[in-house]
Amino acid sequence: MKIAVLPGDGIGPEIVAEAVKVLDALKLDLQMESAPVGGAAYEAAGHPLPPSTLKLAQESDAILFGAVGDWKYDTLERALRPEQAILGLRKALGLFANFRPAICYKELTHASSLKPELVAGLDILIIRELTGDIYFGQPRGRRVSPDGHFPGAEEAFDTMRYTRPEIERIGHVAFQAAQKRGKRVTSVDKANVLETFQLWKDVMTEVGKQYPDVQLDHMYVDNAAMQLVKEPKRFDVVVTGNMFGDILSDEASMLTGSIGMLPSASLNDKKQGLYEPSHGSAPDIAGKGIANPLATILSAAMMLRFSLGHEAAAQKIEAAVQKVLAQGLRTPDIYSEGTTKVGTQQMGDAVVAAL
Amino acid sequence: MKIAVLPGDGIGPEIVAEAVKVLDALKLDLQMESAPVGGAAYEAAGHPLPPSTLKLAQESDAILFGAVGDWKYDTLERALRPEQAILGLRKALGLFANFRPAICYKELTHASSLKPELVAGLDILIIRELTGDIYFGQPRGRRVSPDGHFPGAEEAFDTMRYTRPEIERIGHVAFQAAQKRGKRVTSVDKANVLETFQLWKDVMTEVGKQYPDVQLDHMYVDNAAMQLVKEPKRFDVVVTGNMFGDILSDEASMLTGSIGMLPSASLNDKKQGLYEPSHGSAPDIAGKGIANPLATILSAAMMLRFSLGHEAAAQKIEAAVQKVLAQGLRTPDIYSEGTTKVGTQQMGDAVVAAL
Numbered sequence: 001m002k003i004a005v006l007p008g009d010g011i012g013p014e015i016v017a018e019a020v021k022v023l024d025a026l027k028l029d030l031q032m033e034s035a036p037v038g039g040a041a042y043e044a045a046g047h048p049l050p051p052s053t054l055k056l057a058q059e060s061d062a063i064l065f066g067a068v069g070d071w072k073y074d075t076l077e078r079a080l081r082p083e084q085a086i087l088g089l090r091k092a093l094g095l096f097a098n099f100r101p102a103i104c105y106k107e108l109t110h111a112s113s114l115k116p117e118l119v120a121g122l123d124i125l126i127i128r129e130l131t132g133d134i135y136f137g138q139p140r141g142r143r144v145s146p147d148g149h150f151p152g153a154e155e156a157f158d159t160m161r162y163t164r165p166e167i168e169r170i171g172h173v174a175f176q177a178a179q180k181r182g183k184r185v186t187s188v189d190k191a192n193v194l195e196t197f198q199l200w201k202d203v204m205t206e207v208g209k210q211y212p213d214v215q216l217d218h219m220y221v222d223n224a225a226m227q228l229v230k231e232p233k234r235f236d237v238v239v240t241g242n243m244f245g246d247i248l249s250d251e252a253s254m255l256t257g258s259i260g261m262l263p264s265a266s267l268n269d270k271k272q273g274l275y276e277p278s279h280g281s282a283p284d285i286a287g288k289g290i291a292n293p294l295a296t297i298l299s300a301a302m303m304l305r306f307s308l309g310h311e312a313a314a315q316k317i318e319a320a321v322q323k324v325l326a327q328g329l330r331t332p333d334i335y336s337e338g339t340t341k342v343g344t345q346q347m348g349d350a351v352v353a354a355l
Numbered sequence: 356m357k358i359a360v361l362p363g364d365g366i367g368p369e370i371v372a373e374a375v376k377v378l379d380a381l382k383l384d385l386q387m388e389s390a391p392v393g394g395a396a397y398e399a400a401g402h403p404l405p406p407s408t409l410k411l412a413q414e415s416d417a418i419l420f421g422a423v424g425d426w427k428y429d430t431l432e433r434a435l436r437p438e439q440a441i442l443g444l445r446k447a448l449g450l451f452a453n454f455r456p457a458i459c460y461k462e463l464t465h466a467s468s469l470k471p472e473l474v475a476g477l478d479i480l481i482i483r484e485l486t487g488d489i490y491f492g493q494p495r496g497r498r499v500s501p502d503g504h505f506p507g508a509e510e511a512f513d514t515m516r517y518t519r520p521e522i523e524r525i526g527h528v529a530f531q532a533a534q535k536r537g538k539r540v541t542s543v544d545k546a547n548v549l550e551t552f553q554l555w556k557d558v559m560t561e562v563g564k565q566y567p568d569v570q571l572d573h574m575y576v577d578n579a580a581m582q583l584v585k586e587p588k589r590f591d592v593v594v595t596g597n598m599f600g601d602i603l604s605d606e607a608s609m610l611t612g613s614i615g616m617l618p619s620a621s622l623n624d625k626k627q628g629l630y631e632p633s634h635g636s637a638p639d640i641a642g643k644g645i646a647n648p649l650a651t652i653l654s655a656a657m658m659l660r661f662s663l664g665h666e667a668a669a670q671k672i673e674a675a676v677q678k679v680l681a682q683g684l685r686t687p688d689i690y691s692e693g694t695t696k697v698g699t700q701q702m703g704d705a706v707v708a709a710l
């Protein structure tokens with residue numbers, strides 16, 4: 001089994017190093033190869049996703065990804081900015097199914113902005129479609145406005161689109177995930193305004209009929225953004241499009257209060273996957289040895305489970321993370337009085353020790 | 356001064372009746388005329404926005420709007436559903452500037468999902484562009500997919516678009532609002548992915564140069580959805596497009612814990628405006644006399660201020676609402692132990708008494 005290790009920018013290299021340490025300690029037969037991505041790749045090779053990095057990713061069974069981005073690349077033209085690497089990988093590998101768990105760990109309930117009773121035991125799985133929608137829809141660009149409020153004015157435009165099979169396949173992913181959990185799917189749309197999401201809703205309803213053991217309900221995106229705040233525990237699996245999923249998955253992560261703990265997976269139909277923490281590159285704390293590596297370590301566990309067929313090893317990692325939390329070890333982002341503050345490497349070492 | 360009174364569906368008629376009672380008590384020279392809208396208008400006249408209602412709205416200085424929508428209209432074809440009335444009014448009257456305050460009243464801090472210290476004193480103004488973006492962009496519809504992942508498949512699509520003058524005018528609204536408040540504007544975009552919002556960001560930056568006394572910063576929409584949860588008090592004025600504004604303004608309202616208190620205004624360039632509570636039609640509690648009329652009463656205050664030139668009367672209403680809260684009067688949605696539970700009419704009467 002081959003893993004492409006793409007550390008990226010900011011805290012990426014530090015947190016990925018700890019996940020690699022944990023994978024090494026498991027003594028599985030894994031071949032890991034590193035390559036630059038994001039701003040680091042732009043510096044090294046003039047492009048955020050150089051051909052050699054893309055080739056490595058395509059030839060691997062899984063990608064362990066750190067994070068990309070830094071303020072210093074903000075002035076680059078869009079095609080060269082770090083986040084193009086992640087969009088490029090999603091597109092090139094067809095990683096259409098993004099799994100974003102929002103879990104509130106017992107020990108970290110107090111860290112949430114929300115009152116403890118609203119988030120204690122929270123366990124939502126957001127499934128975001130990742131290769132369609134307005135992210136990739138053509139045509140897009142700038143032009144002279146052909147009509148509308150100000151014909152003749154400078155205009156920018158993008159196209160939102162979904163085809164029936166794109167909606168069907170992410171629908172199946174969501175219903176099958178729900179079968180293994182709470183057996184409820186909430187499909188989030190904006191069918192009252194958008195043609196694209198009327199089709200989304202229609203197709204989700206049809207797909208849902210094939211899963212009579214799963215309860216489907218539909219919710220408008222504005223209402224979903226509210227219900228996440230009001231009563232997050234009402235959700236089990238949430239499935240939505242690329243744009244709404246971007247917003248709602250980040251909102252849900254932040255609700256837990258410990259986004260530094262949350263992994264993610266992005267899969268294609270061959271179970272090839274990209275695994276990355278839900279948080280970003282945090283350039284402000286890069287190099288200080290204080291970043292929380294647990295989201296990346298838990299992403300490595302998801303990788304073992306979904307792409308590498310090592311369920312037992314995945315569970316071992318997850319149990320080890322639970323154990324270090326129970327031991328009271330905390331990086332600064334999840335620290336609270338009465339616990340023990342540790343750095344990035346110490347946290348990684350503790351997980352290895354707990355394996 | 357002429358006001359079109361459009362009560363609509365669900366709790367709409369009950370809450371609008373209380374706002375009208377308050378306006379009557381002020382003894383201003385206001386001419387109010389009612390008309391059906393939404394599901395009620397569909398039942399009465401076969402269309403959610405009948406020509407006579409639209410004509411009344413166009414000829415009025417302001418519209419006092421209740422709410423529209425009910426599950427029972429969900430099976431109607433899109434063009435006849437209640438929410439088309441609100442989209443139709445926005446478009447026909449050019450109501451491009453939507454003001455959505457998210458305020459946390461001192462007396463109601465405990466009602467928030469968030470910890471009290473995070474929301475005490477919260478006062479955000481979200482300014483949402485309301486006549487452009489993917490809400491109204493053409494072309495849109497269903498077709499055979501011309502390219503992409505599944506050429507030949509059934510596809511639905513919509514067009515996101517903004518012209519420079521549309522962004523400029525909402526930008527000026529936001530900066531001028533900020534000048535009267537905390538002098539900070541956060542422009543929310545998704546310039547890292549969308550052409551439309553790269554133009555948005557560019558134009559906001561240009562407009563911002565004309566307001567050197569206001570500090571402008573830019574935030575991606577996914578980050579904004581997180582920061583609202585993490586640290587809502589960091590925001591003063593937030594300006595964004597129609598789609599992102601729909602989501603973020605509802606998220607922000609719910610953060611306050613008392614969406615039943617939050618008014619809204621939607622204005623055009625002639626200061627004609629539509630005023631409505633931020634909450635919806637709540638068909639589940641309609642007719643029970645328990646709905647909170649304060650958001651609608653406060654919307655009437657905004658109407659007096661923005662469209663009718665009665666600043667003193669607006670302040671009188673706002674002071675009266677503060678007073679009834681201080682008296683401990685609460686409708687069930689904002690009730691807590693130690694306060695006095697009242698119904699819709701009693702609450703309206705109490706505001707009149709406090710004037």
Ligand SMILES: CC(C)[C@H](C(=O)O)[C@@H](O)C(=O)O
Pocket residue numbers: 083086087246547548577
């Ligand atoms: C960096 C950006 C393009 C990306 C997205 O919008 O998908 C990020 O926010 C994410 O969610 O992975």
Ligand SMILES: CC(C)[C@H](C(=O)O)[C@@H](O)C(=O)O
Pocket residue numbers: 192193222438441442601
């Ligand atoms: C009813 C719907 C079309 C509307 C919108 O999306 O604008 C509503 O959610 C709102 O925010 O006023």
